[in-house]
Amino acid sequence: MSWFKRKTKGITTTTEEKKDTPKGLWYKSPTGKIVDTEELEKNFYVSPEDGYHVRIGSKEYFEILFDDNKFKELDASLESKDPLKFEDTKKYPERLKAAQSKTKLKDAVRTAVGKSKGKNLVVACMDFSFIGGSMGSVVGEKIARAADYALKNKLPLMVISKSGGARMMEAALSLMQLAKTSVKLAQLADAGLPYISLCTDPTTGGTTASFAMLGDINISEPGALIGFAGPRIVRDTTGKELPEGFQTSEFLLEHGFLDFITLRKDLKNKVNQYLDLILNQPLRA
């Protein structure tokens, strides 16, 4: 005699009636650790189980950097056009539209000014979710304008890179954004205003070949992928197996291209500590 008796055979619930856990309640890190999303949020989007820095976007970085999440967004209405009438397997305007409705963003960067530990800071933050954080005319123009804002108001600039590189659908126009953003950084440098580059996972291609590597300090988070050519291209070109940890932020620190790596929870403090030190002003608590 068994304790329990199965009255009906097998699973009888139909797929439609199946009750899913609501999406987004749990987060699974690459090492397989399961984290409650609310807990993740409280922990600066870093898995408390294994320290994994989850990929986040402008919304979250602004929240982390600006006091009480208060900031003024700059040039929020800028949108991409399709000057080349670019079409691959899809038309560029369709890709843009799909990305906009998926992400609720206008393009791959948002720029803002706000107080960080009581002092104004201009931040441009890329969004990887928008066509791989690719840099086209809008990204170039918004970063240029953010730099102009910093110049005009004598403020430091911080750019948070998170990008696969230039946007192919704008071809040479996107390539020239490397030069355009560099012009503005040169002007900022000539004006003696600090520029901080935060390279986050991933920072590759055109961004690495321009503003991401041009900071007065270049900093990063643990375990971020940073490189000029992506790892697959390097492997395919050279036919060599890539060493463990190749192109991680730790690798770049070791080879002399980063000033330091910071945990996300220390980001705001570290950035402002640097600014106070380099500008020779009293350290903020």
Added chain:
Amino acid sequence: MEYLEFELPIKELEDQLQKCKVIGDESEVDVTETCKQIEKKLAATQKDIYKNMTPWQRVQLSRHPDRPYTLDHIKAICGDSFLELHGDRSFKDDKAMIGGLGKIGDQSFMFIGQQKGFNTKTRQYRNFGMANPEGYRKALRLMKSAEKFGIPVVTLLDTPGAYPGLEAEERGQGEAIARNILEMTRLKVPVITIVIGEGASGGALGIGVGDRVLMLENTWYSVISPESCSSILWRSWEYKEQAAEALKLTASDMKKLKLVDSIIKEPLGGAHRDREKTFKSVSDAIVKNYEELKNLSPKDLVSQRMEKYAQMGVYKG
């Protein structure tokens, strides 16, 4: 002379003409009329093929094995006055990036450019024109040296891209290119940039920020090669023709987009068909543009250059 696939009808007619002449020489038959007709047909065919080239065909011409490379141009333009300078002063001398001083008339110029090889051995020696970080750093050292002595800079672009190697990444390929781009935006001497072959992405732009950017007629300049673009967006190598079309990478497209300032005409059939004529055109273009720039103060020069690049981009809102 090597022929590309789309040039084969021309090769066929040229062969026929050759045979016709041989028959005339070796026999008593009068073939003058026949030769003339073939010549006429040849001229018409050449015109037809070269005047209606697709973007992909121009890409092929830009990579033609007989095409003159950077050192060919410089040596022809400067003759014995050219003095090659080597090394980045911190790691090594990159053979894919060459530089040095030379004269056109009475004026000295600092020449810098990517260098390709002309046979298997030299292609490897030059790493197929793909520079490493030390190449970009060598270029910057030479530019800074030119700036110090008020010498104008001429850069010649011809690269399939910066080298995507393991060591290149270790030594900061991205940083090297980024640094060059930034420093070139504020270099206090005139910078004239000419795309003489392939202008592939950051690898080209890393020595390509100039007061004047020119393209030879059968060259290309874009953010990615048509082959790589095809493999990424179409997920196949088969769509390179479409990619070449879509990228708007030809000299005339780039001029229309206002991303380059002017186009240097090539002899019919490409730069390699009449090298001397090509060198003359390039030399004339350098002199002409230098004349327009030489009287600007360093301050005006830099602010005009910065303004030019700040204007690039198309967006709404």
